[in-house]
Amino acid sequence: MKDEMLKKRAVDFLERYGCERLLGIGFGNISFDGLLSKTGYKDNSDGFFEELKEKLLKRKTGESDAISIGNVNIPHLFLMEILDEIMSGEELITIHDVSQLESVTNVVVRDKEKMQEVLDTYPVRFSKHIVRQMRLSKDVAFQYMPSVDELDPEGLTNTWVGQFHKGLLERMYQNRPIFVLNMACPVYCRFCFRKHKECRNQSAPTIKDVEDAVGYIAAHPEIKEVVLTGGDVFMNKATLMAAIDRLKGIPHIQTLRIATRNIAYYPDMFYKDDGFWMEYLKTEGRKLRDLGKRIEIATHFIHHDEISIKSLDLISDFVRGGIAVYVQTPFLKDCNEDPSVLIRLYGLLRSAGAEVHYIYIPCSAIQGNKAYWTPLSKGVETAKGLRDGLTDRAMPRICVATxxxxxxxxxxxxxxxxxxxxxxxxxxxxxxxxxxxxxxxxxxxxxxxxxxxxxxxxxxxxxxxxxxxxxxxxxxTAKITTSADKVTLDRLRDACLFDQRDNFSISKTDISGLSRKHKTRVELDVGCEDLYDAMAYLREDRDITDVILSAKDGVVSVLDKVCSIVQMLRPIDHIVAIRLRELNLNYDPAIFTEDVIAVISGLQDLSIVRPLRMEVETQFLHETEFLDAHSRLADCFRRKGITVYANSQLLSGVNNGAEDMQKISYRCREKDIEFHHLYVCGMSLQDKWNEDKKIIADSVLDIATYLRRYGSGREIPRIIIRSQLGESDFNLTSRFIRTYEGIMLEGESLLFTKLAFDGDFLCGDL
Ligand code: SF4
Incomplete structure (x- = not known):
């Protein structure tokens, strides 16, 4: 046996990760022997590896065709495992000249002179992990491989550094600055908005610089969050540790957001030195939680080919350790415009425990980035595809960074x-x-x-x-003011708690207690009497990823039943998230005893192969509903890796003023509750409540404006219209049109009568 080590890795890998979720259709539960047979190498692992190694070693960076053996396309993650062995190493490689680039990437550069000019203009550095991924994926190579197109002079020459720039701080918002700790990155993305050498060549900050910046933050109580970024903050141990240490002592700071792309392009940053950074962050995360604060990790992923076993493992590890991980995505031409790319990417990241935050459209217009630019509408088009095919909990906010x-x-x-x-x-x-x-x-x-x-x-x-x-x-427009008194709020509470189930369905399931909310999502009444049929329905439809469990009096009242349903759902491998609706989390948080929290968290499994993520869904309608107990609850769940998220709905005279909604979003963020959906119309309670005093559609723009101006980006909900077609994002994945019969939602056959329209702004002239 010539390739004993390779065989061992292949056998172990397929034993641990041989499932369709990770490897694709046809590779469920596949063993190495099974793979040998499938590829025509039954009992001949030497022959299999000989052919595979030859193909891998000949492979050029950025080639797009699949690697196949015996007409079988070998799965990407399996190939990564083999490359890890035959092109091993975890070092960083800085590229200085063309011949080095050619030798590392196995590519012959045609215009060597121009390529050298690129290398002299913009720094190039790879991790060995990225060198391997680039061999297998053109979409990864597109992000990191230098190109002579970078010499195109079109675009901005200066990177924008915020309205306020002092020392290490850049500030664009009242409630949060960017704390730039280091300008270097382990790997350089070609689309980076700080790609110019003036950025990269800035000298590394000192502890004194950090202390000056911390002093400024301490003197500004309106700052609630700090984004620690660079470059990559983990390249400079002393300044990152000093910043975290000093910032955690500032009373008004609630959240430290640490930005890093290492999870995608250099996961070994968190494994090396006996996992120093992972342990440090988890320890500091716990200390911050004890102070009522938190650390979050902000990472970037662009394409599903960037997903590695290590990256999924790191995300799950952070989340289990009480550190939320959220994902942002630059939108790149010819790379991730196709919604199916992002649906697979976000599906894998969500099931590992990540929250999906932003897609930035379009890619920054900095000089050298032309290859990545798209028209603005392309991002909106992709968003529509995502809303159609992706679970609502993984739907990003679509944002333009001016x-x-x-x-x-x-x-x-x-x-x-x-x-x-x-x-x-x-x-x-x-x-x-x-x-x-x-x-x-x-x-x-x-x-x-x-x-x-x-x-x-x-x-x-x-x-x-x-x-x-x-x-x-x-x-x-005129400002909307509201005056909800206690009697009104009590009335609304009673109406919500009368029955927590929501039987809205976009199509018939023919099963009482099972309603279809979206292609990917159902709601199952815990009291459903046709559980056998419901399970059959769920098993058969592989598009379903999320199940909301609800009960008339809330799921906590029937927790035993919830547990047995979760055990029935667990073997259905396409279901990766179970969401427990409990509106009493708002109204009676004491029902979430330590035992209840332990039972719910015991149901969660953030494993890579067969994840089952648990989330708790609740609702807030007014700022006065928030209590200290909600902070305690969300914290207990977060420490166990479980997200609590809240929805709200616009109710006339109660919360439809911009300030009302900003107070709700602020309180959610303060208490570490993800503000998920703000329903504009379509929820049964709100449609009845607003019947005689309709929500003015245009006022939603004022609410969104106010939330963006005064809130954290992490607290902005997705603004949703629910109609017979399902859920759509207000004015983004839906559009109003004026017809002779009235105003309609595009694509709807029914007249849209749930909102009032003030002028032509949203729907144009007839
Ligand atoms: S990780 Fe961020 S800062 Fe570093 S090169 Fe990539 S985009 Fe730029």
């Missing part, structure tokens, strides 16, 4: 008009808001619109694409 702040596409801002290669983007921010922390705020490329917020002339070289996304100017 230099004066983020725009949640078509809600907190929108494209107003095209101006050459620039688009006037309406933002949520005002000059006064920005001047509150950036006295010298510069109005270049800004204008004040009729509503009083700023439009920004944003460079989008590929333009708008679909011109229907140019919404134009909007008039100032």
């Amino acid at each position: 230099p004066i702040g983020k725009v949640d596409m078509n809600t907190s801002g929108w494209a107003v008009e095209q101006d050459g290669k620039r688009i006037w983007m309406r933002t949520s921010f005002t000059a006064d808001y920005l001047k509150a922390f950036a006295e010298d705020f510069d109005m270049t490329d800004c204008r004040v619109n009729e509503e009083g917020t700023l439009d920004y002339r944003h460079l989008v070289p590929e333009g708008i694409g679909d011109k229907r996304l140019l919404f134009g100017k909007r008039k100032k």
Whole structure:
């Protein structure tokens, strides 16, 4: 036996990870012997490895065709395991010249002179992990492999550093600064907005620099969150540890968000030195939790080929250790525009325990990034595909990052008009808001619109694409004020608790107690009398990933039954998340005793092969409903790796003012509860409540504006319209159109009568 070690790795890998979720259709429960037979090498592992090694070693970085043996396409993750053995190593490789690039990537560079110019202009560094992934995936190579196209002069030459820039701090928002701890990265992404050498060559900060920045933060009580970023913060141990140590002592700081791409491109950062960083973060995370604060990890993933066993393992490990991991995705032309790419990516990340946060559209218009640019509408098109095919809990916020702040596409801002290669983007921010922390705020490329917020002339070289996304100017609207008294809130509470189940269904299941909410999601009444049929239905439909369990009086009242249903669902391998609806988490948090929390967390399994993620769903309708007990509860669940998320619904006179909703979103964030959906219409309680005093559709834009201006990006909910077609994102994956019969939701056959419309802004002229 020539390849004893390879065979051992292959056998072990398939024993542990041989499942369809990870390896694809046809590779469920496959053993190494099974793979040999399938590929025509029965009892001949030497022959199998000889052919496989030859193909892998000949392979050039960025090739796109599948590697197949005996007409069988070998799964990506299995190939990574084999490459780990035959191209082993975990070091970082800085590329200085073309011949080194050619030798590391097995690629012959055609225009060597120009490529050398690229290498001299923009730094290139790979991890060995990325060198292996680039051999197998053109979509990974596209992100890291230098290209002569980077010499194209189109685009911005300077990286934007925020309205306020002092020492290590950049600040674009009142409640959070960016704390830039280090400019170097272990690996350099070609689409990086800090790719220019002036950024990379900045000298490493000192502890004194860190202390100066911490002093500024301590003197500004409006700052609640700090984003620790770079470059990569883990490249500079002393400054990261000093920053965490000092920041945790500041009373008004609630959350430290640590940005890193290591999970995707250099997972060994967290395994090396006996897992130093992993242990350090988990220990510090616990200390912060004891102080009522928290650490979150922000990471980037772009394509499902970046997923590795190590990356899934790291995410699960962080989440089990009480550290939430959230994912952001730059939107790259010819890489992740196809919704199916992101559906697979987010599906795997969610089942490991991650939250999906943003897609940034389009990729930054910095010089050298042209290959990645798309028109703005391409991102909206992809969002529609995601809403159709992805579970709602993994649906990202679609956001445009302008230099004066983020725009949640078509809600907190929108494209107003095209101006050459620039688009006037309406933002949520005002000059006064920005001047509150950036006295010298510069109005270049800004204008004040009729509503009083700023439009920004944003460079989008590929333009708008679909011109229907140019919404134009909007008039100032009247502020909505509300006055919900205790009697009203008690009435609403009683109505919600009368029956916590929701029998809305987009299609018939023919099973009483089982309703279909989405292609990927059902709700199952714990009291369902046809459980046998319900399980058969769930087993047969492999699109279903999420099951919400509900009960008339809440799931805690029937916890034994919940446990037995979870055990019935566990063997159904396409179901990866079970969501327990309990509205009493809001109204009577004491029912969540230590025993109840232990039982629910005991049901969760964040394993890589057969994950079953547990989440708790609740609802808040008003700021006064939040109690200290909710912080305790969310913290107990988070320490066990379980997310508590809340929905809300707009109710006229109760919470439909922008300030009301911002207070709810702030409280959710403060208490570590994910604010998931804000329903604009379609929930039965709200449709009845709002019947005589309809929600004005345009006012939703004011709510979104206010949330974006004063909240953390992590607290902004997805704003949802529920209709007979299911759920869609307000004005993003849905669109209003005016017809002779009235206003309709595009694609709906019924007239849309649940909202009031104030003017033509959202639906245009007839
Ligand atoms: S990890 Fe982030 S900062 Fe570093 S190169 Fe990639 S995009 Fe740029």
